[in-house]
Amino acid sequence: MTRFPEILQILAATYPTAQTALNHDSPFQLLIATILSAQCTDERINIITRKLFSACPTVLEMDQLSISDLEDYIRSAGLWQTKAKNIKATCHKLIYTFEGSVPKTREELMLLPGVGRKTANVILANAFGIPAIAVDTHVHRVSNRLGLATAKKPEQTEIILMQHIPEQLWAKAHHWLIYHGRKICKARRPLCNNCPLNKLCPSATL
DNA sequence: AACTCGGGGCA
DNA sequence: TGCCCAGAGTT
Numbered sequence: 001m002t003r004f005p006e007i008l009q010i011l012a013a014t015y016p017t018a019q020t021a022l023n024h025d026s027p028f029q030l031l032i033a034t035i036l037s038a039q040c041t042d043e044r045i046n047i048i049t050r051k052l053f054s055a056c057p058t059v060l061e062m063d064q065l066s067i068s069d070l071e072d073y074i075r076s077a078g079l080w081q082t083k084a085k086n087i088k089a090t091c092h093k094l095i096y097t098f099e100g101s102v103p104k105t106r107e108e109l110m111l112l113p114g115v116g117r118k119t120a121n122v123i124l125a126n127a128f129g130i131p132a133i134a135v136d137t138h139v140h141r142v143s144n145r146l147g148l149a150t151a152k153k154p155e156q157t158e159i160i161l162m163q164h165i166p167e168q169l170w171a172k173a174h175h176w177l178i179y180h181g182r183k184i185c186k187a188r189r190p191l192c193n194n195c196p197l198n199k200l201c202p203s204a205t206l
Numbered sequence: 207a208a209c210t211c212g213g214g215g216c217a
Numbered sequence: 218t219g220c221c222c223a224g225a226g227t228t
Contacts, residue, residue: 020223037222038223038225039211039222040214040223041214041215042223044215075213076213076214078211078214078222079210080211081212086225114225117225118224119223122223134223136224137222139223182223210226211226212222215220216219216221217218
């Protein structure tokens, strides 16, 4: 595990401005965009949220939409029946349980319909700057390929990353690993020839 | 732990 | 045409 510092240093130098690829102007908008992002590419989510947030920038306005209205906005995201229902319920809960603002703890965030551990960690790290590592499919895949974690479950990978990455780097590591997974260390055809980590990676095929 | 939801992009 | 995608909820 002594390879952590070197890998983090390379990632930091490679992705100095890495940030979430989801459009948002507020914690609420990031929350909605992240709920929508399940099993869907971020480019399509950004097309949807551009229209949705233009019409309903805040929770109070979005809560006025019916589930049917929401379905019309988000249909191209896939899983639209569940997501529309969850977004409607989440807006309602934000207003009547959390006084209209997005809560800042993982436990409270996970009380919102459609918000699991991964989504909650994304909100904590990106919206509030609270140290958290969202181990989505990208982070999980990259960590395992690099040999940083040998874990079947994302929860195990999250624990290992937290143990070996300094806490002040958690939010950044989250950005780096997700961005690297999207652009280089792709699930299908990883671009190992263009990867700054290929000399350190036991899975690299050059 | 396995199953289901789902339209769109890509091979 | 078949496979896969910034997961979460249910059983």
